[in-house]
Amino acid sequence: QVQLVESGGGLVKPGGSLRLSCAASRFTFSDYYMGWIRQAPGKGLEWLTYMNENGNTIYYADSVKGRFTISRDNAENSLFLQMNSLRAEDTAVYYCARGDDATVAGTKRAPLGAFDMWGQGTMVTVSS
Amino acid sequence: DIVMTQTPLSSPVTLGQPASISCRSSQSLVHSDGNTYLSWLQQRPGQPPRLLIYRISNRFSGVPDRFSGSGAGTDFTLKISRVEAEDVGVYYCMQATQLVTFGGGTKVEIK
Numbered sequence: 001q002v003q004l005v006e007s008g009g010g011l012v013k014p015g016g017s018l019r020l021s022c023a024a025s026r027f028t029f030s031d032y033y034m035g036w037i038r039q040a041p042g043k044g045l046e047w048l049t050y051m052n053e054n055g056n057t058i059y060y061a062d063s064v065k066g067r068f069t070i071s072r073d074n075a076e077n078s079l080f081l082q083m084n085s086l087r088a089e090d091t092a093v094y095y096c097a098r099g100d101d102a103t104v105a106g107t108k109r110a111p112l113g114a115f116d117m118w119g120q121g122t123m124v125t126v127s128s
Numbered sequence: 129d130i131v132m133t134q135t136p137l138s139s140p141v142t143l144g145q146p147a148s149i150s151c152r153s154s155q156s157l158v159h160s161d162g163n164t165y166l167s168w169l170q171q172r173p174g175q176p177p178r179l180l181i182y183r184i185s186n187r188f189s190g191v192p193d194r195f196s197g198s199g200a201g202t203d204f205t206l207k208i209s210r211v212e213a214e215d216v217g218v219y220y221c222m223q224a225t226q227l228v229t230f231g232g233g234t235k236v237e238i239k
Contacts, residue, residue, distance in 0.1 A: 045177065113167065113225070114224060121176055
């Protein structure tokens with residue numbers, strides 16, 4: 001069964017930094033787009049960023065552009081989110097999620113165009 | 129940016145009765161490749177989201193057939209034919225045609 005496990009959350013002061021990790025298992029990590037989504041307490045889902053299978057295509061939401069950086073290590077089956085200049089409004093549960101299968105490209109199959117697997121999330125609290 | 133608007137915000141339903149959730153996008157979700165990347169997710173209390181439907185109407189692996197999706201262009205619907213207790217939670221639509229945006233969510237609860 002596909003598994004995504006986030007770690008690295010915690011309490012950080014405004015202006016501080018945090019690096020989240022997502023360990024993937026039981027699928028070929030290097031074949032998939034991966035993304036980060038967050039959910040503030042009692043609120044809905046907010047997409048933050050995603051990256052293609054080899055890391056050379058990256059997109060960010062305006063709310064985190066210039067402050068957050070997504071990266072991946074395919075050899076270690078891991079996804080990362082470096083978060084700098086943190087603000088109180090960044091307080092949320094952060095989920096990593098599996099995106100499209102890049103091997104679909106060039107075939108007759110269409111990508112799902114969805115996040116089909118999600119981790120349990122890691123809580124980030126930004127407070128003085 | 130594409131804005132996704134869900135209605136209603138809350139849907140109290142009697143067990144065994146149908147439920148319907150609407151999702152409207154601020155612009156067409158038809159991608160240049162001809163596909164429409166509109167999906168639906170379920171989030172049960174205390175759980176991460178779970179994919180139910182992708183590309184408007186395709187049920188994801190393991191999703192019961194009481195869930196169905198329909199629509200085209202800018203208007204989409206998720207239907208639960210007969211609500212069960214385990215269906216309680218918040219449902220989100222999501223578009224991935226142009227970056228990614230989520231709808232605000234619809235809470236399904238039992239009357």
